Amino acid sequence: MEITQAPPRDELVRRASELVPLLREKALWMEENRRIHDDVIEAITDAGLLKMRVPVRYGGYESDMGTVVDVLAELGRGDGSTAWTVAVWSISTWMTGLFPDEVQDEVFGTPDVRISGILSPGAVAVPTDGGFVINGRWSFNTGAQQSTWNTNAAVTPTGDGGFAPVMVAVPISDLQIVDDWHTSGLRGSGSITTIAEDVFIPAQRVLQMGPVLQGQHQSKRNADATIYKAPFMPTACATISAPALGLALAAKDAFLERLPGRKITYTSYENQAEAPVTHLEIAEAITNIDEVGFHAHRAANMIDAKGQAGEAWSLEERARVRLDLGAVCQRAKEAVDILHGASGGSSIHRDVPIQRIQRDVQALNLHAILHPKTNLELYGRIVCGLDSNTPFI
Known part of the structure; x- marks a missing residue:
């Protein structure tokens, strides 16, 4: 190797x-x-x-x-x-x-x-000789058609009438593809639906979700690797914060690129760059973008520092990464909305990037894990001494 x-x-x-x-x-x-x-x-x-x-x-x-x-x-x-x-x-x-x-x-x-994956348990895995037979469907399966493998969530019967969440690794070739990704944002991600019908999965390709969320795993050769000393959710949340940061930076680039020579229609401003309102808007947007970068890098730095030190994670630290993710998305959307609103009527044309950037960042803010208010509420609960209302922390 x-x-x-x-x-x-x-x-x-x-x-x-x-x-x-x-x-x-x-x-x-x-x-x-x-x-x-x-x-x-x-x-x-x-x-x-x-x-x-x-x-x-x-x-x-x-x-x-x-x-x-x-x-x-x-x-x-x-x-x-x-x-x-x-x-x-x-x-x-x-x-x-x-x-x-x-x-x-x-x-x-x-x-x-290329390996795609879904965290929502959309299928049932029934034990059988040597493994499990899985049936179900996973929507929002990003990049699945251009991937070889899927790491997807499912549930398996516990024997007492209940179900336990598991993660499964399954070849994309074993799944049916439903081309249903017709959306307003992140259209290029191809986040289609996949379906499993009586798919057999060997036992070694099934992990119990509980230990995964706690940072435990089955790999012996990865046991000492620094990147595997962080729990799953902080790792995932820090990773998906980055596209929002990138979109905020893209909005600044797109706005400033179109700014020279533009006027503000129906006003005396022949050069938008000379208007005080433009100065206020770009400064406010950049302030928000700076805050996006702060939260994205704070989460990343904590993951790296704790991994290098081999330190355990407290519940509050886990929740803080969710807070950082929510703040990243919220501030990114605020920055993009300001610049989108300042871009004029011509920006609604499909070949003008700012309108696509605005739709993409809106899509991120609607994602259940990235949703700002959900993340802020979770952190607030922990700080106020309440239990977490989700295992995804």
């Missing part, structure tokens, strides 16, 4: 930055075709960005969370759907490292394998 020296953070971020022009060029195509362009996937693969969360023994980088956030944010500057899809692939790749080592050998035996 190949052992690769991981490139430093600056190098991976540079590679991601160099892809921004390509992502912007293909963004409209990806929106119209509801999937990532093949040229974009090839470029991301060639840049080594799919290796960030792959174990080093399979040629991966085991990049720290700070690197992952910075790389994904750069991709988000180019295209929100691409950043979101690569974020999901990154989480699911990390999740695969929780499975027994023989499962990892099977999955990572394919170089630059």
Whole structure:
């Protein structure tokens, strides 16, 4: 098995930055075709960005969370759907490292394998000889059509009339594809529905969800790896905060690019850049963007610091990452909304990026895990001494 020296953070971020022009060029195509362009996937693969969360023994980088956030944010500057899809692939790749080592050998035996995943338990796994038979469906399955494997949630009977949540690793080829991704935002992510009908899954490809959420796993060879010393939810939440940061930065780029020479119609301002209202709007937006970066990097830095120190996580620390995620999405949307509102009537044309950026960031804010108020409420409950109202923390 190949052992690769991981490139430093600056190098991976540079590679991601160099892809921004390509992502912007293909963004409209990806929106119209509801999937990532093949040229974009090839470029991301060639840049080594799919290796960030792959174990080093399979040629991966085991990049720290700070690197992952910075790389994904750069991709988000180019295209929100691409950043979101690569974020999901990154989480699911990390999740695969929780499975027994023989499962990892099977999955990572394919170089630059793409693994999508769903956390909502949309299927039932019934025990049978040697494993489970699974039936059900998973919606919002980002990038599934362009992936080889799925790490999906299901439930399995406990024998006392109840059900326990599990995570399963299943080849995409074993699932049916329902092409139902017709949405207003993140259209290029291809987050379609997959269906399992009497799919057999060997026992080693099924993990109990409870230990996974607590940061426990079945891999012996990943036991000492720093990136696996963080619990699942903080890891996932920090990862998916990055596309929102990227979209906020993209909105600033898009606004400033169109600003020179624009006037404010029906006013005496022949140059929008000279209007005081523009100064107030861009300054307020940048302030929000700075706050987005603060929260995204605070979560990433805590994950990296605690992983390097091997420290246990408190409930409040876990909830704080959810707080950071909510703040990232809220402030990103506020920044984008300001710049979108200042972009004039011509910005509603499909080839003007700001309208797509606005729809993409709105889609992120509606996601159940990213929803700002839900995350703020959760943290507030913990600080006020109440129990968590969700196991996803």
